[in-house]
Amino acid sequence: MIQYRNYVMCFYNxxxxxxxxxxxxxxxxxxxxxxxxxxxxxxxxxxxxxIHPWYIYNIEEQIHTLKSIVARPNxxxxxxxxLDKLSNVPFDIQQAxxxxxxxxxxxxxxxxxxxxxxxxxxxxxxxxxIKPAVPWIIHGFRGNSELAKQLLDQxxxxxxxEQFQTKALxxxxxxxxLFAETDDKKTDIRAVYHHIATTLAIPLEELTIQIExxxxxxxxxxxxxx
Numbered sequence: 001m002i003q004y005r006n007y008v009m010c011f012y013n014x015x016x017x018x019x020x021x022x023x024x025x026x027x028x029x030x031x032x033x034x035x036x037x038x039x040x041x042x043x044x045x046x047x048x049x050x051i052h053p054w055y056i057y058n059i060e061e062q063i064h065t066l067k068s069i070v071a072r073p074n075x076x077x078x079x080x081x082x083l084d085k086l087s088n089v090p091f092d093i094q095q096a097x098x099x100x101x102x103x104x105x106x107x108x109x110x111x112x113x114x115x116x117x118x119x120x121x122x123x124x125x126x127x128x129x130i131k132p133a134v135p136w137i138i139h140g141f142r143g144n145s146e147l148a149k150q151l152l153d154q155x156x157x158x159x160x161x162e163q164f165q166t167k168a169l170x171x172x173x174x175x176x177x178l179f180a181e182t183d184d185k186k187t188d189i190r191a192v193y194h195h196i197a198t199t200l201a202i203p204l205e206e207l208t209i210q211i212e213x214x215x216x217x218x219x220x221x222x223x224x225x226x
Contacts, residue, residue, distance in 0.1 A: 009208045012215045012222060013189040014159055015080065015113055015139045015181035019045060025189055026215075026222050028076055030113075033062050039069060046222060048077035048113050051101060053084040053094045063100050070108050076219050078105040079113025080139055086117050095122065102130055111135040111218055113159075120147060127154050135218050140183050145171045152177055157214070162187055166199055173200055173210075180211060 013027040020027070031039045031049045035057045041047055049069055051062045069075060081101040083094050105112050111134050116123050120143075127136060138151060141158040145167035148158060152175045159179035160169060172178045180192050197207040216223050 007205055007209075009205060010212060011189045011193055011208065012179070012211055012219075013181055013192075014077075014137070014179045014215070014219070015048065015183055016189075017184040018182070018186060027189070028113075028219070028222065030080055032080075033065050038065060041069065041072065041074060043074060045074065046219075047075050048079040049075050050079040050081040050113070051097050052080055053082050053087045053089055053097070053115060056089045056093055056097055059093065059097055059100070062097070063104070066101065066104060070104060070110065073221070075110070076221055077111045077113050077137075078102075078108070079111075079137075080115045081112065082115030082117075083119035083122050084115060084117040085119050091119075095126075098126060099130070102126065102132060105134050106130070106132055109134060111137060113137050113139050115139060120150070124150065124154055127156070137179060137218075139181060141168065141172075144168055148172055157218070160196060161185065161192060162195065164196075164199075169196065169199055173202075176210060176214070178211065179214060 010024045015030055016027050017030050019029055028046050028048050031047045032052045032055055034055050078101055081098055083098055114136055135157055137157040137159055139159045140161050142164055144165050148168035148171045157177040158172045159181045161181050161183050182189050193207055197204045
């Protein structure tokens with residue numbers, strides 16, 4: 001049995017709409033570029049900044065805002081961006097914003113955090129078309145294991161919150177492309193970690209070590225502030 005002596009667990013929340021002030025919790029706060037609101041980013045926090053497919057109102061203006069703030073060192077990712085066939089925004093406009101945002105991510109060398117609802121084929125299509133050098137992460141993944149495998153085979157990362165399908169989680173764990181998040185829930189990220197570890201039947205320490213490795217690979221700045 002592996003012993004985890006003197007190991008101090010840290011918890012990484014790669015997508016949250018809230019902040020906590022605890023020394024062993026590290027988070028990326030989601031910031032949506034909305035109408036007539038220029039994001040004010042606290043220099044002491046880390047962010048992802050993006051144009052959500054529910055809140056597209058002026059592509060040119062929103063992309064300009066994105067480009068004006070994305071180079072800041074505390075902006076670690078572009079997102080959440082995405083495609084959502086339940087959104088009232090026309091799908092062709094969503095696709096245009098997604099492609100433009102993905103190109104910004106490539107230029108700035110920052111990962112994408114992706115929101116997707118009923119548009120998986122289009123996400124995979126864009127992945128094949130753009131051939132991104134930066135990682136793409138599906139946030140709040142609740143799909144089945146077959147979909148998980150399809151996305152993992154394309155090199156995507158999957159981030160899990162409170163709700164997920166067990167076999168999809170197991171598939172992602174085997175692939176080591178796993179993250180954890182709380183999204184817009186006021187849930188303790190430690191509870192999400194415990195739920196994931198229990199479902200996988202692994203020690204909590206093993207999970208934290210793997211997610212820390214994934215975080216270090218994609219978001220080294222999030223660890224540097226320890």
